[in-house]
Amino acid sequence: MKTPLHDVHSGLGASFTDFAGWDMPVRYSSDLAEHRAVREASGLFDLSHMGEIELTGPQAADALDYALSGKLSAVAVGRARYSMMCNERGGVVDDLVVYRLGEERYLVVANAGNAAEVSAELVRRAEGFDTIVDDRSAETALIAVQGPTSAAIVGAVSDADLAALKYFASVPTTVGGREVLLARTGYTGEDGFELFVANADAAAVWQVLTEAGEGHGLVPCGLACRDTLRLEAGMPLYGNELSADGSPFAANLGRVVRFDKEGDFVGRAALENQPEPETVLVGLTGGGRRAPRHGYRVLQGDDEVGEITSGALSPTLGHPIAMAYVPVRCSEPGTTLSADIRGRLEPVEVVALPFYQRR
Amino acid sequence: MAAQSTPEELRYTEDHEWVAERSEGVVRVGITEYAQDQLGDVVFVDLPEPGTEVAAGDTFGEVESTKSVSEIYAPLDGEIIAANDAVTATPELINGDPYGEGWLVELRVADPDTLEGLLDAEAYQRLTGS
Numbered sequence: 001m002k003t004p005l006h007d008v009h010s011g012l013g014a015s016f017t018d019f020a021g022w023d024m025p026v027r028y029s030s031d032l033a034e035h036r037a038v039r040e041a042s043g044l045f046d047l048s049h050m051g052e053i054e055l056t057g058p059q060a061a062d063a064l065d066y067a068l069s070g071k072l073s074a075v076a077v078g079r080a081r082y083s084m085m086c087n088e089r090g091g092v093v094d095d096l097v098v099y100r101l102g103e104e105r106y107l108v109v110a111n112a113g114n115a116a117e118v119s120a121e122l123v124r125r126a127e128g129f130d131t132i133v134d135d136r137s138a139e140t141a142l143i144a145v146q147g148p149t150s151a152a153i154v155g156a157v158s159d160a161d162l163a164a165l166k167y168f169a170s171v172p173t174t175v176g177g178r179e180v181l182l183a184r185t186g187y188t189g190e191d192g193f194e195l196f197v198a199n200a201d202a203a204a205v206w207q208v209l210t211e212a213g214e215g216h217g218l219v220p221c222g223l224a225c226r227d228t229l230r231l232e233a234g235m236p237l238y239g240n241e242l243s244a245d246g247s248p249f250a251a252n253l254g255r256v257v258r259f260d261k262e263g264d265f266v267g268r269a270a271l272e273n274q275p276e277p278e279t280v281l282v283g284l285t286g287g288g289r290r291a292p293r294h295g296y297r298v299l300q301g302d303d304e305v306g307e308i309t310s311g312a313l314s315p316t317l318g319h320p321i322a323m324a325y326v327p328v329r330c331s332e333p334g335t336t337l338s339a340d341i342r343g344r345l346e347p348v349e350v351v352a353l354p355f356y357q358r359r
Numbered sequence: 360m361a362a363q364s365t366p367e368e369l370r371y372t373e374d375h376e377w378v379a380e381r382s383e384g385v386v387r388v389g390i391t392e393y394a395q396d397q398l399g400d401v402v403f404v405d406l407p408e409p410g411t412e413v414a415a416g417d418t419f420g421e422v423e424s425t426k427s428v429s430e431i432y433a434p435l436d437g438e439i440i441a442a443n444d445a446v447t448a449t450p451e452l453i454n455g456d457p458y459g460e461g462w463l464v465e466l467r468v469a470d471p472d473t474l475e476g477l478l479d480a481e482a483y484q485r486l487t488g489s
Contacts, residue, residue, distance in 0.1 A: 289402060
């Protein structure tokens with residue numbers, strides 16, 4: 001599948017990769033330069049592969065309280081929340097950002113690889129509630145501007161009051177005369193914005209942002225740097241850190257599971273009865289430049305104790321960083337473990353997440 | 360994707376390495392423009408010590424980018440006689456100049472005739488569809 005911006009990317013000389021069936025830009029020139037641009041200036045991303053599902057109606061809030069792990073009825077209009085869809089076993093179907101657009105209107109944003117399943121599950125789970133589930137993914141493009149200069153760029157092309165637009169908030173506005181939903185959210189660890197637009201307006205909005213970004217160091221960015229950016233920020237990636245068989249508690253996402261909300265929700269019984277997790281997600285840092293990668297073994301002495309879920313040489317920090325599930329007894333920051341990097345054991349140290357936090 | 364350059368005078372392997380004859384029986388080895396483009400920014404290179412005996416197809420090092428890691432293979436039987444220290448210190452030379460400053464090792468080949476068994480530029484271009 002191609003996003004409405006595919007031709008724009010080709011024109012910019014992007015290299016493409018398959019991501020969940022989508023032909024997406026992996027980089028335009030250099031992943032390191034793109035990564036640095038987001039940390040020091042700003043990057044422009046096409047995230048149109050992600051899923052956008054709207055729920056409207058008097059019981060939209062109740063339906064989401066039942067369908068998801070969070071208490072979405074408590075989210076104020078104009079605000080957003082990081083949440084999860086769990087299965088009956090308490091495993092993670094997907095991690096999501098849910099925007100409350102109105103008293104009776106929500107937008108659920110799902111990962112590309114899970115969008116169809118999330119959409120179908122929302123339809124199923126909303127049965128019996130007075131709400132309409134409308135999968136808008138095919139008509140909706142998503143463009144992100146991420147980085148310390150992003151507010152200056154977006155502020156130059158929109159009338160929205162950005163000072164009033166808090167982190168995890170959204171507001172409808174126009175950019176270059178096109179209607180957008182402007183959200184202050186992202187997946188990079190920087191200040192940033194995500195703009196939901198109709199497919200037909202995507203290229204125009206991309207162009208307006210590109211022009212506004214001149215003088216602010218804005219560069220188009222591919223999925224390669226998106227992955228290293230989110231890893232530095234300690235953010236989980238579905239399929240790496242999260243899975244249908246994994247526990248939200250082991251992933252340190254207990255705060256996203258709201259047992260205190262009224263009524264049942266899918267996965268509640270299983271999650272309430274889940275024993276304390278035996279393994280937990282930790283951050284690891286290493287010396288040198290060889291990075292532990294997804295699937296590599298983690299050892300304590302000669303004993304295999306876990307597996308790397310994501311890892312890379314951190315472009316910002318200059319040393320290897322990784323996340324891994326390890327037994328609770330090995331999870332204390334400062335613990336020395338080792339990673340089997342293609343047959344060579346390299347020492348790694350357990351550290352608190354995130355690896356990188358913006359000032 | 361940008362057009363890939365495939366110099367006519369070089370030989371190639373199916374593992375996306377190039378081989379240049381430097382003098383009788385001595386070749387220089389690197390990875391191709393196509394390979395570096397697929398890898399992305401190279402951040403780490405591990406090369407064998409000079410004096411290492413290798414057989415064609417042996418893994419003798421690795422080239423790692425932010426995104427992935429690629430093993431490098433001996434294109435021919437022989438002995439490593441030089442490793443490019445500049446590329447170990449500055450791995451991005453591989454991205455910037457894969458056929459020049461980004462070379463990896465020099466090899467004294469056991470049998471110079473085996474060079475003829477490698478791909479020529481045309482065959483390599485067919486392999487990469489470029």
